[in-house]
Amino acid sequence: MTATTMSGDKLDQRPSYGLFDGFEAFRTPSDENFRSVFSAGLVVPDTNVLLNLYRYSSEARDSLLSVLRNLGSSLWVPHQVVSEFWSVRDSVLRDPRGTLALAAELDKVQTRAEKMITDWARDRSLSPATAEDLRSGIEAAFDAAIERIGEFDDGDGVRYLEDSTNDPVVSALDDIIAGKVGAKPSQAVLEQRMATGHQRVEKEIPPGYKDKGKLGDFLLWCELLDEAKRRDCDALFVTSDVKEDWWRRVGEAPRGPRPELVREMRQQTGRALFMVQPDGLLERARSLLNIDVSESSLENVERVQQFEVAKQAGDEWAAEAVAAVLDRLSEEAPVQAQVLRRAAELGGFISRDDVYRIGNYDSTRSLRGFTRPVRRIVQAFQDRGLIPSEVDDLLQAVYDDETVGLATGFTVPRSAMPLVLEWADPEDAPA
Known part of the structure; x- marks a missing residue:
């Protein structure tokens, strides 16, 4: 838009903006937005959407498959999603309902x-x-x-491990997404994206910085952006993931995509990004595509969704886990143990200078690898199934653009801070 005013004898034209310009993430999508993306946009399911087909009741499973089928050419699945589906499917089939x-x-x-x-x-x-x-x-x-x-x-899961051709989920998906899966990125493109992804994780740029360095979410995001740009259309991302690196939250409730994601989508493609959870997709499809979705199917999908939310919320540090890690750390790497406690006392962040003071380090000493003993001990407990695999790093380096690769300090995750303080013995406090 352009505002026109008179300045002397000259016509002064300046751009003018509205309430949502630059703040598109805060606009609640309308039925028309969803109707448009269903018919002429891009609907992209996350890996968890496909894997949850094993966890739904048969009725709910058929409902979601019917929706995916009716999306026609708007349905598109990134290569990363299919890769993750096959890599995780076996473990899901061994215990699909947990x-x-x-x-x-x-x-x-x-x-x-x-x-x-x-x-x-x-x-x-x-x-x-x-x-x-x-x-x-x-x-x-x-x-x-x-x-x-x-x-x-569900005893059928193990049987489908032996023969995927008899797996009803695989058979249905094979038919529905045939010709709708993205091409595998070249090795050069993949390496470039991996390098960029690691940089974004360090700076906590969404999505994927909660992905524990696996970069799967970021690789999926790159494919989504490329396809939306190629088609020149809006995109709807469907996911059961409720982590903060995807969603803008109001309290604990996800209300839409992170503003950074909406902004990046707009900058890269000129188009809009929408997000829903699987139950939201079913509700919209039922009303806008006239697809028969029963209330019991919706309830089942919602229950599985609640289980996913609880499981992700449960991937936090527990008192026993923190105590076990710090007990070993105090013996094998006492400086790191003191740094963890001091960081918790300081509200979750400890500066590089404080680490040098606690360790009595010479100023020329590098802190590269300082968190390695913590990660090694945590990994040992995770390998034994004693600590969830998705917990935040107990001690994580923080970087900024001015330190040329040097850590400015270290952080302790919020969920672990009170537990670190509970474990700590005040007599061991650093001088």
Whole structure:
């Protein structure tokens, strides 16, 4: 738009803007936006959307497959998504509804609960018979719950591992996305994107900086941008991922794509970016494409979505995990242990100068690899299944554009800060 005013004898023309210009991420998409992207745009499912087909009820699975089928040429799947689907599918099929994992976790909780009862009864001089009676009640309750959970186990998964051609999900997807999968990027393009992705992770530029260095989300994003630019159309990204490097949040609720993503999409393609979760896709498709989607299907998809949210929220540091890591770290790398505690005391960030002071390091010493002992110990616990694989790095280097590759300091994730302080012994505080 252009505003026209008179300045002396000359016509002064200046650009003028509206409320959403430059702030497009805050505009709630309309039915017309979705109708347009369904018919002439780009609808891109994330890997988790395809994998969740194994977790849905048969009715909900058929509903989502019907929606994907009816999207026609608007449906497009990045090569990265198909690659991730095949790499993760086997592990999903071994326990598609998470019943085995849940039973294992409940077994651990039961063991801890019984020990708590035993310790409590001993400290209060209760009789062994009383303690045993309390433990028996806990055991019966857990056994009943685990047995009930086992009724929801999907035994077909293992059978499909042996023969993918008999897998109904694979068969349906093979038909629906035939000719709609992006080409594999060349090695040169992939290497360039990987280098860029690592730089973005260090600066926490979305998406993908919560991807633990795997860069899968960023590689997917590059493909989405390229295809939207090639087609010159708006794009709708469908994902169960609720991490902060994809979504703009209001409280804990995802309300739309991060403003940085909307801005990058606009700069790279000149088009708009929209995002929904799978249940949102079903609701929009039901009303705008006249696809039959039952309430029970929506409820099932929503329940799986809630499980995904809970699982991602659960990928945070727990007191036992922090204590285990710091106990070993205090023996094997005591400076790093002190730095972790001091960073937590300072609100999550410790400067490079403070690290040198705590370690009594010479000013010429490099801090390259300073976080390596922490990562090594964490990885050892993760390999044993004692720490979730998706937790934030317990100690992470921070860089800026002026330090020429040198860390300006180190951070501790918010979820771990109070746990580090809880573990720390004040007598060991650095001078």
